[in-house]
Amino acid sequence: MIKLTPAQLREYETQGFVLAPGVFPAGELSELDREIDRLEAPAAADAPHRGWVMSLAQRSEKTRAFAQDERLLALIEEIVRPGIAIYSAKLTAKPPRSPEVCHWHQDDAYYIQNSSSRTRMSVWVPLQDATPENGCLWVVPGSHRAGLQEHVTRPDGQCRLSMPEPLVDLSKAVPAPARAGSVLLFSALLWHASKGNATDGKRRAFIVSYQEASTVGGNGAQWKILRPAS
Numbered sequence: 517m518i519k520l521t522p523a524q525l526r527e528y529e530t531q532g533f534v535l536a537p538g539v540f541p542a543g544e545l546s547e548l549d550r551e552i553d554r555l556e557a558p559a560a561a562d563a564p565h566r567g568w569v570m571s572l573a574q575r576s577e578k579t580r581a582f583a584q585d586e587r588l589l590a591l592i593e594e595i596v597r598p599g600i601a602i603y604s605a606k607l608t609a610k611p612p613r614s615p616e617v618c619h620w621h622q623d624d625a626y627y628i629q630n631s632s633s634r635t636r637m638s639v640w641v642p643l644q645d646a647t648p649e650n651g652c653l654w655v656v657p658g659s660h661r662a663g664l665q666e667h668v669t670r671p672d673g674q675c676r677l678s679m680p681e682p683l684v685d686l687s688k689a690v691p692a693p694a695r696a697g698s699v700l701l702f703s704a705l706l707w708h709a710s711k712g713n714a715t716d717g718k719r720r721a722f723i724v725s726y727q728e729a730s731t732v733g734g735n736g737a738q739w740k741i742l743r744p745a746s
């Protein structure tokens with residue numbers, strides 16, 4: 517079972533994110549990818565969210581098991597505590613040649629509408645190599661330390677609740693490419709976004725957001741305590 521090293525843990529604490537390579541074998545991810553093919557809604561009317569699957573852990577036995585996988589919990593157990601609960605799980609997607617962007621935001625701008633958490637964070641698990649060309653995440657290192665910022669609702673894009681971009685300093689934004697098999701861990705306060713997919717391949721990511729088990733409530737019925745607080 518891979519755990520974060522002290523250096524990776526420090527990186528998470530100072531930068532608000534860290535990449536853990538080589539957590540899942542390629543064969544397992546292909547199997548998960550085929551499961552998503554099965555679950556994916558037929559071309560949704562809501563074009564920006566084409567290929568997304570919400571409440572993912574509730575959609576099948578395989579996706580439920582993945583969101584609770586001990587390999588993910590071993591990576592986050594020094595960060596999310598006491599105990600571990602699922603806040604929500606979803607599949608985000610960028611179909612081939614899709615221009616849809618996810619605007620700059622902090623996940624907690626959405627999540628605090630349901631509950632407040634001290635340690636909330638997400639694992640972002642790419643099912644294909646995620647690159648700047650196909651729409652990997654972009655992040656502002658260290659931005660989580662400034663706390664929750666103002667957000668506005670935008671009429672477009674994959675993430676409608678967004679930081680008011682002209683007012684936000686994005687000069688330190690960097691891409692966070694991640695190979696399939698790796699896991700990107702990031703704080704619910706980290707400023708992040710993703711751009712369009714300019715390639716002929718799809719880009720999918722399985723995202724699970726976790727919080728300490730002592731916080732009551734998550735995203736509706738998705739909230740699930742995996743390891744009790746004591």
Ligand SMILES: O=C(O)CCC(=O)C(=O)O
Nearest residue numbers: 608618623708709710721
């Ligand atoms: O996976 C992506 O492209 C971005 C998703 C994201 O930031 C989110 O759902 O909060």
